[in-house]
Amino acid sequence: MENSNIKRLGQGFFAHGGFIVLVTAAVFLLFSVTANGFLTAKNFFTILRSMSIVTVLAAGITFVLTLGEIDLSIQTLPALAASVLCVLMNKGMPVAAAFVISFAVCAGFGFISGLIIVKTKLPSIIITLAANMIANGLSYILTKQRAVVFSNKAFTNLFAGNIGRFPVMFLWMAVFVLLGYILLQKTKFGRNIAFIGDNREAAEFAGIHIRHTIVAAFVLCSVFSFMAGILGCAQSSNAVSGMLSENMMTAIAVTLIGGTTMAGGKGNMPGTILGAFFLTLITNGFLIMGIAQWVLYLVNGVIILATLSFRYMLQRK
Known part of the structure; x- marks a missing residue:
């Protein structure tokens, strides 16, 4: 009985992000002592800014992973969003109109990908890989393989400016993550996503509109990718094909570290935020210490393996 109680406590602690909180605190203390300049207000705001885009992407993919699906188009949709916006703005279109068209x-893309998946029942990895390539191709066509620069101070300040020293990007991230949290974990729609991911046959028997829910989840994922592209565009004041593509694997990694499972049925939006902060903290600390990039890749890989292995062992005990 005592062992059973310990097991339940351990699983609950891990599931609610307690493990990641402890490890993040330990890493924070380590860098505070070893990395000169880490424990400063300037660096704190840098961390908040750095985690914003990948957290928005990760929040979007959390919907799809909770379904037990995957969306690889998050790699290139941000660049497409930025490309459409910048090209239209440079042609004289009002910012609001260009924003709506890009959205x-x-x-x-999310709607069509989701629709094809539910109609054909082909694996989402295949459909979204194709969508990824199409989005990348369209971005190349729009930008003509060069950086499309724009100058709009109001747009830049709205999405990538500062309030005092506080980055506006982080506020946008907070809005989208809060929206994701409410939708995924406080609504019937979110419970349906988890139910479908856990047992699709049982969900269908329970009368859940599986097709509608899947399509909606992919649309949400694409909308979050759009927002990531807008933030990246505002930050750099340009659009170029392939921009932000490196964030896809990081976004998936932080969701897994945060407690969401690729098997479906378990989505953890607060855990996604913790995972993003954790990996951003490590990246920031390594950069300050001048540690090589390849070491960071190795460490991140080990962290993902260790986290998932620990969770697996805890669940089997």
Whole structure:
């Protein structure tokens, strides 16, 4: 009985992000002592800014992973969103109109991908890989393989400016993560996503509109990718094909570290934020200490393996 109680406590502690909180605190203390300049207000705001884009991407993919699916188009949709926006703005279109069109393009990708998946029942990895390539190709066509620069101070300040020293990007991230948290973990829609991911046959028997839910999840994922692209575009004041593509694997990694499972049925939006902060903290500390990039890749890989292995062992005990 005592061992059973310990097991339940351990699983609950891990599931609610307690393990990641402890490890993050330990890493924070380590860098505070070993990395000169880490424990400063300037660096704190740098960390908040650095984690914003990948956290928005990760929040979006959390919906799809909770379904037990995957969306590889998050690698190139941010660049497409930025490309559409910048090209249209440079052609004289009002910012609001260009923003809406870019939003519609990205949401359309999610809708079409989700629709094809539910209609054909092909694996989402295949459909979204194709969507990834198409989005990348469209971005190349729009930008003509060069950086499309734009100058709009109001747009830049709105999405990538500062309030005092506080980065506006982090506020946008907070808004989208809060929206994701409410939708995934406080609504019937979110419970349906988890139910479908856990047992699709049982969900269908329970009368859940599985097709509608899947399509909606992919649309949401694409909308979050759109927002990541807008933030990246505002930060750099340009759009170029392939921009932000390196964030896809990091976004998936932080969701897994945060407690979401690729098998479906378990989505953890607060854990996604913790995972993003954790990996951003490590990256920031390594950069300050001048540690080589390849070491960072190795460490991140080991962290993911260790986290998932620990969770697996805890669940089997």
